[in-house]
Amino acid sequence: AQSVAQPEDQVNVAEGNPLTVKCTYSVSGNPYLFWYVQYPNRGLQFLLKYITGDNLVKGSYGFEAEFNKSQTSFHLKKPSALVSDSALYFCAVREIGRDDKIIFGKGTRLHILP
Amino acid sequence: DAGVIQSPRHEVTEMGQEVTLRCKPISGHDYLFWYRQTMMRGLELLIYFNNNVPIDDSGMPEDRFSAKMPNASFSTLKIQPSEPRDSAVYFCASSLAGPGTGELFFGEGSRLTVL
Numbered sequence: 001a002q003s004v005a006q007p008e009d010q011v012n013v014a015e016g017n018p019l020t021v022k023c024t025y026s027v028s029g030n031p032y033l034f035w036y037v038q039y040p041n042r043g044l045q046f047l048l049k050y051i052t053g054d055n056l057v058k059g060s061y062g063f064e065a066e067f068n069k070s071q072t073s074f075h076l077k078k079p080s081a082l083v084s085d086s087a088l089y090f091c092a093v094r095e096i097g098r099d100d101k102i103i104f105g106k107g108t109r110l111h112i113l114p
Numbered sequence: 115d116a117g118v119i120q121s122p123r124h125e126v127t128e129m130g131q132e133v134t135l136r137c138k139p140i141s142g143h144d145y146l147f148w149y150r151q152t153m154m155r156g157l158e159l160l161i162y163f164n165n166n167v168p169i170d171d172s173g174m175p176e177d178r179f180s181a182k183m184p185n186a187s188f189s190t191l192k193i194q195p196s197e198p199r200d201s202a203v204y205f206c207a208s209s210l211a212g213p214g215t216g217e218l219f220f221g222e223g224s225r226l227t228v229l
Contacts, residue, residue: 034217043118043205043220044157090157100145101170102218106156 002027002095006105013081014113021076021108023091032094033074034102035065037087044090050074061085081112120206120221128229132194135224137206138187147218148181148191149205157205163189175200196228 003026013019025031032051036044048059055067065076074091091105119138127133139146147162161171166183174181178197183189193200203225207218 036218041222043207043222044218045220046217049217100164101159101162102147103159104149104157 002031002093002101002103004091004093004103004105006089006091006108008108009106010109010111012111012113015083016080019076019078019081019085019110019112021089021091021110023074023076023105024072025074025091025093026072027093027095029095033065033067034092034094035059035063035074035076036090036092036104037061038090038107039087047076047089083112083114086110086112118206118208118219118221120204120224122224123222124225124227126227126229127196129197130195131228132192133196133200133226133228135191135204135206135226137189137191137221139189139206139208140219141187143208143210143219145209146183146189147207147209148189149207151203151205151223152201160191160204193226196226198228201226201228 005024007022034049035047037047038044047063048057048065050057050067058064063078065074067074088107088109090107092102094102121136144165148160150158150160160173161181162169163183179193181191203223205220205223207220209218
């Protein structure tokens with residue numbers, strides 16, 4: 001079965017510094033990979049996705065993610081963090097050709113320090 | 115479009131009572147998903163529908179939980195009888211047809227507290 005791991009419960013970054021939120025996945029076939037963000041008392045919002053093609057994917061709010069097939073990773077990155085980026089971030093995977101389930105990681109809380 | 119609409123936003127009930135959560139997906143979306151979010155277990159997929167048909171309910175915790183989608187614009191998640199361990203935020207999400215899309219649109223969630 002497909003699965004997603006986010007090894008860090010929380011990441012603290014100073015404002016203006018680059019940030020990385022880690023994600024690794026496990027599927028038997030080819031994955032579709034996603035990042036979502038959740039602000040307090042809100043539903044999840046889509047940030048970006050990898051389907052095929054360029055391994056570096058750009059998304060909303062200046063975020064990007066790099067697909068690495070050999071390391072089965074899909075880390076979320078941003079060159080310069082903003083205090084408003086503080087939120088809960090979820091990585092998710094959907095296995096191509098298997099079923100249409102989208103499985104989420106447990107989430108990583110990103111805290112940007114002013 | 116108004117997005118995915120869930121009701122109620124908050125529900126407080128006593129153990130043993132029946133709880134019904136409602137969801138209206140985005141018009142034209144063929145997939146509907148119910149997720150449950152807790153601090154301990156994160157975001158769990160309970161069940162999902164394709165064209166109103168339940169496809170996978172393996173995430174439904176037990177027989178006390180049931181979900182229906184009588185038409186393309188409405189779904190319910192019912193818990194009967196409710197227990198304190200059911201306390202969580204329940205999210206409904208919808209998406210367009212086909213695995214090539216995959217972007218989910220979430221509702222604001224229904225926060226359930228069972229006393």
